[in-house]
Amino acid sequence: MAHAHDERATGTAEGRELAAGERLAFVDRYPAAARVTRLCFGVSFTALLVGAVLGIVQALHRTNVFRGVISSSDYYSVLTGHGVLLALFFTIFFLSGAFTWGTARSLGRDLPSPRFSLAWFGLQLGGAVAVATAIFGGFVGEIPFEADVLYTFYAPLQAHPLFYAGLAAWLVGTWLAGADWIRSYLRWRGDNPGERVPLQTFMVLTTMLMWYISTLGVAVEVLVFLLPLSLGLIDAVDPLLTRTLFWFFGHPVVYFWLMPAYFAWYTILPKLAGGRLFSDPLARVVFVLFLILSTPVGFHHQYADPGIAEGFKFVAMTNTMFLLLPSFLTAFTVVASMEYGARNRGGSGYFAWMKALPWEKPAFAGMALAGLMFAAGGFSGIVNAGMNINSLVHNTLWVPGHFHLTVGTASALTMMALSYWLYPQVTGKRLQLYGVAQVQPYVWFIGMALMSNAMHRAGLAGVPRRTAEPQYEQVSFEAVLGSIPEMRLQIAVGGTLLTLGAALFAAVMLATWFADRGRGRLRVDSHLPEPISGPEDAPRVLDNFKLWAAVAVVLVAIAYGFPIFSMVTDGPFDPAAPPVPVGVVDVAFGAVFG
Amino acid sequence: MHVHRFERVWLVAALGMIVLFIGTVTYGAVAAGYGMVDAEGGQVDATDPTTSESFREPGVYEGNESDHYDVYVEARRFAFIPGSADPIRVPADSTVTFHVASADVLHGFEVAGTNINTMAIPGQKAMVTAEFDEPAEYGIVCNEYCGAAHHDMAGTLEVVPQSEFNATAEASA
Numbered sequence: 001m002a003h004a005h006d007e008r009a010t011g012t013a014e015g016r017e018l019a020a021g022e023r024l025a026f027v028d029r030y031p032a033a034a035r036v037t038r039l040c041f042g043v044s045f046t047a048l049l050v051g052a053v054l055g056i057v058q059a060l061h062r063t064n065v066f067r068g069v070i071s072s073s074d075y076y077s078v079l080t081g082h083g084v085l086l087a088l089f090f091t092i093f094f095l096s097g098a099f100t101w102g103t104a105r106s107l108g109r110d111l112p113s114p115r116f117s118l119a120w121f122g123l124q125l126g127g128a129v130a131v132a133t134a135i136f137g138g139f140v141g142e143i144p145f146e147a148d149v150l151y152t153f154y155a156p157l158q159a160h161p162l163f164y165a166g167l168a169a170w171l172v173g174t175w176l177a178g179a180d181w182i183r184s185y186l187r188w189r190g191d192n193p194g195e196r197v198p199l200q201t202f203m204v205l206t207t208m209l210m211w212y213i214s215t216l217g218v219a220v221e222v223l224v225f226l227l228p229l230s231l232g233l234i235d236a237v238d239p240l241l242t243r244t245l246f247w248f249f250g251h252p253v254v255y256f257w258l259m260p261a262y263f264a265w266y267t268i269l270p271k272l273a274g275g276r277l278f279s280d281p282l283a284r285v286v287f288v289l290f291l292i293l294s295t296p297v298g299f300h301h302q303y304a305d306p307g308i309a310e311g312f313k314f315v316a317m318t319n320t321m322f323l324l325l326p327s328f329l330t331a332f333t334v335v336a337s338m339e340y341g342a343r344n345r346g347g348s349g350y351f352a353w354m355k356a357l358p359w360e361k362p363a364f365a366g367m368a369l370a371g372l373m374f375a376a377g378g379f380s381g382i383v384n385a386g387m388n389i390n391s392l393v394h395n396t397l398w399v400p401g402h403f404h405l406t407v408g409t410a411s412a413l414t415m416m417a418l419s420y421w422l423y424p425q426v427t428g429k430r431l432q433l434y435g436v437a438q439v440q441p442y443v444w445f446i447g448m449a450l451m452s453n454a455m456h457r458a459g460l461a462g463v464p465r466r467t468a469e470p471q472y473e474q475v476s477f478e479a480v481l482g483s484i485p486e487m488r489l490q491i492a493v494g495g496t497l498l499t500l501g502a503a504l505f506a507a508v509m510l511a512t513w514f515a516d517r518g519r520g521r522l523r524v525d526s527h528l529p530e531p532i533s534g535p536e537d538a539p540r541v542l543d544n545f546k547l548w549a550a551v552a553v554v555l556v557a558i559a560y561g562f563p564i565f566s567m568v569t570d571g572p573f574d575p576a577a578p579p580v581p582v583g584v585v586d587v588a589f590g591a592v593f594g
Numbered sequence: 595m596h597v598h599r600f601e602r603v604w605l606v607a608a609l610g611m612i613v614l615f616i617g618t619v620t621y622g623a624v625a626a627g628y629g630m631v632d633a634e635g636g637q638v639d640a641t642d643p644t645t646s647e648s649f650r651e652p653g654v655y656e657g658n659e660s661d662h663y664d665v666y667v668e669a670r671r672f673a674f675i676p677g678s679a680d681p682i683r684v685p686a687d688s689t690v691t692f693h694v695a696s697a698d699v700l701h702g703f704e705v706a707g708t709n710i711n712t713m714a715i716p717g718q719k720a721m722v723t724a725e726f727d728e729p730a731e732y733g734i735v736c737n738e739y740c741g742a743a744h745h746d747m748a749g750t751l752e753v754v755p756q757s758e759f760n761a762t763a764e765a766s767a
Contacts, residue, residue: 073742150739154700156716157741239640239700239716281595303630304702304713306694306720310623310632317619321612328608332601382615387630388622391709395702395737462706464737469745474678475706475733537596570637575717577640580671580699582741 026105026425026526032114033104034426039121040097041423043128044090045509048412051085052502054078059451059495063488064470075468076148076582077138083151084135087407088170089128091257094415096124096177098260099204101422102267103181105526106198107188111180120176127170134163138583146583150466152250155226155242158579164227171215171222178208196535197543199280200267206287207259209549210252213556214295217248224572229579236576240307241567247298248560255294257407261374261414262286264367265334267528268421272364273357275341277531278333281538286333288542289326292552293319296559303387304394312563313387319559320385327378334371340532362434363524366417366441370410373448377405380456395466398459401452408498409448413441416505423512424522431523432511436504444501451494454487631712635693635719643668643695648719650693652676654684661688669694669701669714671741677734677749684751685759686729694720702737705751713738726753 027034057078060066070078100117104110111117137145137160147159181204185197197205221242228234266286270277277283299316302308339353347356358364380402384390393399424431431437459465461477461484470488477484541547597605622628638646652675655664663684668675676682684690694703696714703720704711712720736747 072745076739076742076744079739148742154738157699157739236640240718243700243715279598279601282597282601302713304711305718306631306635306713306715307633307637307718310630313630313632314623318616321616324612324615325605325608328611329601329605332604336600386615386622387619388628388709389619391711394711395704462704462708462733462735464702464704464735466737466739467735467745472733472735472745472748474748474750475735477733478707533596533598539595575637575640577698577716580741 025428025522026101027428030104030110032111032117033100035114036111036117036121037097037101037422037426039118040093040100041419041426041509042513043125044093044097044415045419045506047085047089047093047128048502049506051082051090052499054082054085055502056495056499058082059492059499062468062470063492063495065488065492072468074139076150076466077135079466080138080148080150081132081135084131086412087151087253087257089132091260091407091411091415092174093124093128094419095256095260096121096174097426098263098415098418098422099177099181099207101426102200102263103184103204106200107184109184109188112183112187113180116176117180120173120180122173123176124170124173127166127168127173130162130166130169132166134160134166146581148582152246153226154246155229155237155239156577156579158226158230158581161227161230164222164230168219168222168227171219174211175215178211181205181208196538199277199283199531199535200263202284202543203259203263203266203287205545206291206548207256207263209545210259210291210294210552211256213549213552214249214252214256217245217298218250221245221249234573236573236578238567238572238574239577240305240575241564241572243305244298244302244308244564244567247301248295249298250301251298252294254403254407255290257411259287259290260418261370261411262330264414264418265330265371268418269334269364269367269371270337270341270531271528272361272367272421273338273341274345275337275343276529278336278340279533279537280531280535281533281542282329282333283531284535284538284542286326286329288548289323291548292555293323293326295552296555297323299559299563300385300387300390303390307567308563312559315559317385317387319555321382324378324382327374331371331375338368360438362431362437362441363417363421365438366413366420366444369441369445370413370417373405373413373445374410376452377402377410380405393459395464396459397455397463397465400465401455401459404448404452404455408452409444413444413448416444417441419505419509421524423509424524425526427512428517428522429512429515430521431508432515433508437508440501440504440508443497443504447494447497447501449494450490451498454482454490454494457481458484458487458491629723631720631722635721637717638695638719640717641697643697643719646719648693649695654682657689657691659689661685663688663690665690665692667692667694667703668697669703669736669747670697671699672736672743672747674703674734674736674747674749677751678747681731681750681752682734683754683759684726685756686726686753687756689723689725691721691723694722699740700738701740701747702735704735704737706733706735708732711737729753729755 134145134147137143145160147163149159225237266283297320300320342353342356345356347353461479636648643649650666652666652668694714696716701714730753732751734749
């Protein structure tokens with residue numbers, strides 16, 4: 001294992017010799033994997049920065065603090081860009097990089113074919129650039145691209161074909177990335193028959209199996225319906241069917257954002273806290289639960305939809321509630337591992353041990369704060385999942401308030417924190433602007449605390465999500481807790497702090513990228529200590545991927561088989577809703593009502 | 595498989611909580627009788643719901659039972675008919691079923707500050723029933739993005755005293 005850049009090792013003559021001679025940072029051991037990880041991170045961080053800038057434009061516009069940048073109709077181009085760049089590209093390019101690293105590290109072998117890896121990266125990037133071009137074309141009247149359809153792109157609103165084609169290419173890129181990791185695993189398996197699958201690879205494989213099953217929904221939606229519709233090959237689609245196919249994918253994608261965070265909380269956070277993972281077997285159980293339960297829950301995004309029988313919604317609700325279990329188990333393991341670390345570091349007392357944790361280390365602080373916020377996000381999610389109480393908050397500002405805690409903090413802040421630890425290892429460069437990195441997680445945490453609590457409360461007052469206007473002439477929103485102007489102020493200040501947080505992160509990464517190699521110790525190493533309870537305690541059946549994939553498919557068939565069958569048998573394109581292109585018709589509307 | 599005692603306690607507690615959550619939702623659906631939006635509204639034409647048998651000219655109609663009213667609302671970019679140009683008027687002390695359908699893209703029909711909150715999906719008719727005890731005025735917002743002027747799509751629901759209400763006039767309006 002790579003001890004060369006360990007603070008302890010480099011402090012000795014032997015360590016310095018090792019550091020000078022045999023370089024053992026990840027980048028030196030696995031140069032191809034390190035390169036692909038760097039490329040993925042580069043795209044991911046760019047998407048984060050652009051998405052964050054769009055975020056502050058929105059936050060200030062819809063709270064009426066500053067409306068000089070965009071018109072209210074352009075707000076939806078900004079919103080589409082913010083959602084797609086952050087929810088799809090920042091998170092999933094990061095995942096692609098982190099999983100490439102984790103697979104190579106835990107299997108102890110470099111990429112089987114660097115050329116193949118670059119091909120999937122190129123396909124993902126090409127798709128992402130096409131999608132971004134279609135979205136940002138919406139700002140320029142002379143460019144025929146329009147894609148103000150938001151990141152849920154519900155038909156029959158219709159974007160430019162480039163948007164759907166780009167999405168499809170990017171999606172295929174993620175499939176090939178998974179194939180790459182599976183290939184690495186199979187080669188390792190060939191050389192190591194009978195051995196337990198290393199934990200990080202186990203997590204990568206279960207996550208990718210979930211992804212293959214769930215992306216089937218969006219692939220059919222885009223390739224069979226939306227792309228042909230936008231090209232004029234078909235005249236109409238059934239909006240309920242396409243929406244259902246979207247949510248078939250739309251909830252598992254949530255776990256696709258979250259699994260890299262869990263991956264980090266389980267395998268890296270315990271070390272950063274000064275300890276080791278509490279239980280390897282429970283970590284495996286958690287990932288298996290996510291694999292089998294992530295997809296048959298999509299109808300909980302459609303509780304308020306007509307055309308879907310209450311029974312199907314009830315099944316989805318029950319599955320959703322059971323999906324809480326792996327997150328509850330994670331909460332236990334993460335806290336227990338941190339406590340173990342803190343006590344190792346000399347902490348004591350019922351709660352006082354928390355003071356012994358390394359809050360000054362940016363990677364630890366970011367992950368721990370992200371985990372804390374995830375607890376709050378989890379509870380607001382339980383409200384969403386409660387089928388009847390959901391009516392009070394459906395499509396209100398409560399919902400983005402919720403997912404800014406989950407994907408916007410649990411995932412995003414963990415990814416940033418992980419970067420502070422991992423980026424030096426895949427570049428061989430010491431993290432620069434360390435002081436900035438130390439402050440950054442707290443800036444994000446405070447910004448999100450302000451913004452999200454206000455969004456939740458505004459949602460309870462009935463303030464809708466996805467709107468450019470703070471005020472409706474015909475509607476007065478009555479706050480249950482606090483006042484509407486106070487909520488707006490918190491959203492504006494919080495949104496500003498979050499954009500600042502993203503900018504600080506980008507500054508650290510840019511400075512590190514441009515730094516010279518060999519300037520100082522890396523401060524980090526990729527050695528991960530053994531869990532307290534190791535894989536030998538885990539039943540072998542947990543590693544039976546075929547079994548769990550089969551169980552997942554059966555559960556999906558139970559939850560989705562009949563509803564989708566009944567939507568398709570009345571004609572896959574019926575009830576027939578003709579496309580409503582964004583942009584064109586809106587201009588006509590403007591001419592009439594303008 | 596070895597599971598630490600604390601973790602077992604936690605696991606059982608978590609499972610207990612999950613069952614409790616499912617129990618409260620089930621209670622709401624079964625015992626308290628909270629009716630979800632579901633498939634009972636049936637299908638309508640995706641571009642002109644009024645041509646369908648299960649839909650009527652937009653407006654307020656007296657229902658089959660006393661003090662029960664049916665409100666047919668057509669949602670189209672960027673207005674509720676009725677609701678936006680003219681308010682929807684229903685009497686106090688009544689039970690009202692809203693029948694909502696879209697004539698173009700996805701919309702939302704949310705009566706702000708209440709749990710009347712449904713999607714309007716082209717081709718489907720949503721039905722939501724609510725009770726109104728007191729005269730009041732509510733705002734209606736479209737809470738699903740429907741295009742560049744989505745933020746202009748709003749309306750008003752007026753719950754008026756019984757004496758001021760005339761259903762026939764509302765239907766023909």
